[in-house]
Amino acid sequence: MSLVCDELRVTQMQSIKSYGFESLEREILAKQIRTISTRMHKSWQYDGEGKDGDIVLVKKPTQVATHTIQVYVGKQPIDQSLPFLESPVRMMQLISLLEQLTPSETSVIDSINNLITNSRHSQFVIPCKFGLVGFNTKDKKLSTKQRSLATFIKNLASEPGEQFSLKHAKSVPADCTWEFTASYRTVAWHLAKLQGLRKIKDLSQGQSIKLASWPRVTEWDPTPLNFKLATLVTRQFLPISQIARLCKTSEEEVVSFLHCCRACGITILQQQVKHPPANQPRHVVKDKESLGWLRNKIRTVFNYGH
Amino acid sequence: MAIKVIFVGPMGAGKTTAIRTISDFDPISTEAKNSDRASVDKAFTTVAMDYGELTLDSDRKLTLYGVPGQKHFDFIWPIVANGALGGALLLDCSRDDWQESLLYYVDSFRDLADTGSLVLALNRAADEDGVADSVIQLCEKIDLALPFFFTDPRNKDDVYLLLEALAINAELDSELYGDMH
Amino acid sequence: MKLSAEQKEAIKAYLTNAPGNREMLESLLLATSDGRRVVFSNYTNKQFESNRLSAMAASLSGLSLTLAESCEKTGTVGGIVETEDGLIISGLITAEAQDYVLLGIFCKGIQHGMALWNFKNHQLEFKKLLSK
Numbered sequence: 140m141s142l143v144c145d146e147l148r149v150t151q152m153q154s155i156k157s158y159g160f161e162s163l164e165r166e167i168l169a170k171q172i173r174t175i176s177t178r179m180h181k182s183w184q185y186d187g188e189g190k191d192g193d194i195v196l197v198k199k200p201t202q203v204a205t206h207t208i209q210v211y212v213g214k215q216p217i218d219q220s221l222p223f224l225e226s227p228v229r230m231m232q233l234i235s236l237l238e239q240l241t242p243s244e245t246s247v248i249d250s251i252n253n254l255i256t257n258s259r260h261s262q263f264v265i266p267c268k269f270g271l272v273g274f275n276t277k278d279k280k281l282s283t284k285q286r287s288l289a290t291f292i293k294n295l296a297s298e299p300g301e302q303f304s305l306k307h308a309k310s311v312p313a314d315c316t317w318e319f320t321a322s323y324r325t326v327a328w329h330l331a332k333l334q335g336l337r338k339i340k341d342l343s344q345g346q347s348i349k350l351a352s353w354p355r356v357t358e359w360d361p362t363p364l365n366f367k368l369a370t371l372v373t374r375q376f377l378p379i380s381q382i383a384r385l386c387k388t389s390e391e392e393v394v395s396f397l398h399c400c401r402a403c404g405i406t407i408l409q410q411q412v413k414h415p416p417a418n419q420p421r422h423v424v425k426d427k428e429s430l431g432w433l434r435n436k437i438r439t440v441f442n443y444g445h
Numbered sequence: 446m447a448i449k450v451i452f453v454g455p456m457g458a459g460k461t462t463a464i465r466t467i468s469d470f471d472p473i474s475t476e477a478k479n480s481d482r483a484s485v486d487k488a489f490t491t492v493a494m495d496y497g498e499l500t501l502d503s504d505r506k507l508t509l510y511g512v513p514g515q516k517h518f519d520f521i522w523p524i525v526a527n528g529a530l531g532g533a534l535l536l537d538c539s540r541d542d543w544q545e546s547l548l549y550y551v552d553s554f555r556d557l558a559d560t561g562s563l564v565l566a567l568n569r570a571a572d573e574d575g576v577a578d579s580v581i582q583l584c585e586k587i588d589l590a591l592p593f594f595f596t597d598p599r600n601k602d603d604v605y606l607l608l609e610a611l612a613i614n615a616e617l618d619s620e621l622y623g624d625m626h
Numbered sequence: 627m628k629l630s631a632e633q634k635e636a637i638k639a640y641l642t643n644a645p646g647n648r649e650m651l652e653s654l655l656l657a658t659s660d661g662r663r664v665v666f667s668n669y670t671n672k673q674f675e676s677n678r679l680s681a682m683a684a685s686l687s688g689l690s691l692t693l694a695e696s697c698e699k700t701g702t703v704g705g706i707v708e709t710e711d712g713l714i715i716s717g718l719i720t721a722e723a724q725d726y727v728l729l730g731i732f733c734k735g736i737q738h739g740m741a742l743w744n745f746k747n748h749q750l751e752f753k754k755l756l757s758k
Contacts, residue, residue, distance in 0.1 A: 279574050322574065352581040352590045357606065370613045373590035374561030385620055406585075427619055429448055432501040434612050437605040441613070473696065475688030477659035478725045490660050492688035517661050517681040 153183045155237075156192030159199035160212075164227070168196070171230050175237070183237055194240055196224065208240050247295055248327045248402050250303035255279050255323045263308040264315070269294035273317055274308075281326050282317035291319060292329040324403045328359040331402035332395065347376035348397065351406035357441075359403065364388055366441040368396045376410045446505045450611060451526050452495075453554060454535035455546045456514035457485035459568050459598030461495050463535060464509045467604045468497025472509070481515075490515065494525055507608070522553060531562035531611035535598065538570035547583055551591070558589055561614045564607050565593035629664070629756075636755050641667040644751070650744055652712070652731040656752060657683050659718065659725035674731075683729040686716045704728075704745070712736055715745045719753050728752055 155172055157165060165187065172185040186192055191204035196212045203209045210222040224236055254265075255276050264271040272295070273282035285291040350372045356365040367386050371377065383390045397407055452460040456479075464472045475493035479485065495511030512518070512525045526532065534550050536543045547565070557563040570576040573595050580593050592610050596603035629637070641654060653668040655676060661684035666676035690705035704717030712734045719726040728749055732741045 350590055351585055353584070353592045355577060355593075357594060366609070367613055367617075370561065370592060370610060371617050373592065374614070374617075385617060427616065429446055429501065429505050430612050430615055430619070432505050433448060433507055433608065436499065436501050436507075437608050437612075439602065439605050439609045441606075441609050473692055475685070475692045477661075477684060477688055478723075480658040480660050480662055480724055492660055493685040493692070494689075513661075513685070515661065515681075517677060518685065520678060520682060521685055 153181070153194065153237075154186045154192040155183055155194045155196070156186050156189040157212075158188060158190055158195055158197045158201055158203075160188065160196070168228060171228065171233055175230070175234055179234070181237070194237070196228075198226070210236065210240070247298060247300045247303060248330050250300045251281070251323055252327065252404070254303055254305065254308075258305060258308075260305075260308065262311050264311050265303055265307050266309065267294065267298050267302060269297075271312075271315065272303075273311060273315070273320075279323050280320050281323050282320040284316075284318050286318050288319065288321055288325070288329060291321070292326065292333055295326065296330055296333050322358070324355070325359045327402045327404075328399045331399040332360065346409045347378050348372070348382075349374075349376045349408045349410070350397075350400055351408050354400045354403060354405050360399070361441065363441050364392070365396065368393065372397075372400075376408070447508045448501075448505075449508045449510065449529045450608065451529045451532040452509065452511040452535060453522065453526075453532050453550055454514055454566075455485075455537070455540075455550070456481075456490050457487055457540075458514060458535035458537045458546075459566075460511040460514065460535055461491060463533070463566070463598035463604050463607075464495050464497040464511050466599055466601050467499055467608075468509055469500050470498065472497035472511075474511075475513075492518070493521065516549070519553060526554065526557070529557070529562075530615050531564070532557050533564050533566050533604075533607040533611070535566045535568060535596075538567050538576050544579060544583055547580070548587065551587060551589065558591060560618070561592075562611060562618075563591060564610045565591050566596040566598070566603075566607055567593055568596055568598060570595055633755060633758060634665075636758070637665055637752075640751060640755060641665065644748065650733055650736050650740065652733055654731075654748060655679055655683060655729040656719075657681075657727050657729070659684055659687065659727050661685070661727075664726065679729060680727075683716050683727045686729075687718050687727045690716065691718065704749075706738075706742075710734070713738065713741045715741060717745065717749050719749060719756060721753070721756050726752070726756060 476489040497509040499507040657680035661681035663680040694702040707714040
């Protein structure tokens with residue numbers, strides 16, 4: 140069996156679907172999205188009728204898939220906070236809405252990564268809407284006056300990626316003190332996680348995947364599921380469906396995990412495999428109960444209920 | 446019923462300490478005076494094995510074996526490793542030669558590494574990000590994605606984390622291959 | 627752990643001239659207690675890997691000591707491996723700076739008492755040589 144592995148190019152494709160549209164309306168929508176995507180170099184893609192896109196434009200009340208943003212098309216809904224598009228859909232309104240709904244976390248991740256790895260300055264700050272963000276390129280850490288990682292990430296995600304460039308960098312003010320400091324990979328992980336489910340281009344159902352290196356989930360996002368996913372996905376090539384089954388989670392969670400790993404610079408390998416590789420252990424513990432007792436005894440934060 | 450876990454790695458990496466940290470009793474050790482103080486400045490070194498136990502319940506225990514770290518004791522490594530659920534490879538990252546040690550010991554315990562049953566315990570790492578980047582590069586070179594953790598072998602939670610990683614891997618083994626054996 | 631040139635010469639001379647060696651001994655090996663070869667004398671045509679034997683002798687000696695302690699026995703002399711082709715005896719030689727392990731490989735048919743007596747004599751001689 141050939142074990143040639145290709146690095147998976149993870150592109151953030153925003154899948155846009157419609158629900159309850161006439162065929163002519165769908166054609167117009169497809170053209171509009173194609174034009175916007177090409178002219179603005181965005182990865183927006185119209186995938187026809189359905190309820191499971193990243194964004195679903197609906198003309199009839201419906202329940203959409205988890206992780207999907209629902210946009211009402213037609214009359215302004217009673218709840219003014221819900222995303223809404225007038226019908227017929229006008230191009231400029233559509234652009235504005237799509238930009239609003241697809242925050243630029245990816246470019247924030249890329250821009251921060253670029254600043255941390257390529258800057259010649261060891262310490263500087265970038266002014267943002269929510270305050271200063273401190274960069275320490277030597278320790279590869281980001282600092283903020285925000286009090287928690289969650290708030291910091293939420294605010295970072297709302298910034299345009301272009302903000303994180305050297306032209307906006309300033310010296311650290313003498314009286315500057317920080318409330319919170321985190322490694323930039325932790326920040327990248329959580330930004331990616333906030334993005335939620337994204338399509339990973341070229342990752343077809345027939346492919347098996349594996350991570351090229353261990354993701355430091357114990358530091359970036361220490362949860363039992365992440366620990367288990369990391370253990371499984373670093374040891375052998377497996378299809379996403381099998382990974383999800385073994386880890387007792389959904390395929391969406393697996394893809395989201397992979398997306399976060401990719402954001403932290405972990406290469407995802409893929410392989411067309413009919414059968415899993417035969418790296419079978421010599422010694423399989425048949426007494427699963429003993430393993431249960433072991434985990435019960437050590438009770439780390441990664442104990443995972445079965 | 447006993448589950449066996451081994452602690453491997455070069456002399457002075459913290460194997461005996463790790464076992465002492467979690468063992469229910471003071472580990473049984475086979476120590477002799479260290480004749481290579483220039484290489485690692487410690488008075489005694491393990492020459493056959495260390496042995497400790499962690500009681501899980503009245504019928505079950507985890508047996509902890511430490512191998513002698515010096516390379517000339519490699520004859521005993523497979524003897525000690527036989528039947529182990531997995532192993533922790535401890536490395537002292539403050540030493541200049543920790544990367545060569547990583548490659549050498551992973552190669553020596555490749556059977557465990559290939560099945561995800563070898564985890565890396567990185568001790569005394571001053572620059573964790575730098576060490577992590579090096580580990581990733583080394584592992585990619587040998588086509589492995591070994592789990593690695595920054596640990597202090599004197600810290601019980603750190604040693605438990607290594608056991609947790611091995612336990613998760615064994616559970617996955619059991620689910621993937623349990624019926625085939 | 628470094629032996630002086632004088633000690634080395636004395637050990638070499640002893641191994642060459644020691645009484646009864648060739649009659650009952652196949653080889654005699656001295657290693658540090660942590661398994662590094664110091665000197666190896668082979669009186670047969672057999673191909674022994676002396677570095678490997680040194681490490682094994684140290685492990686055997688270490689295990690013997692720990693086993694004796696666990697059995698509440700003190701004053702461990704050494705360990706004996708019995709085979710159909712003769713005896714292998716290991717014993718610890720303690721010194722101030724460094725401990726050593728002596729390994730004697732005895733010929734087929736040798737009597738236990740004779741082998742142990744011979745080994746003990748060598749152990750005592752080496753202790754003197756190493757303490758000088």
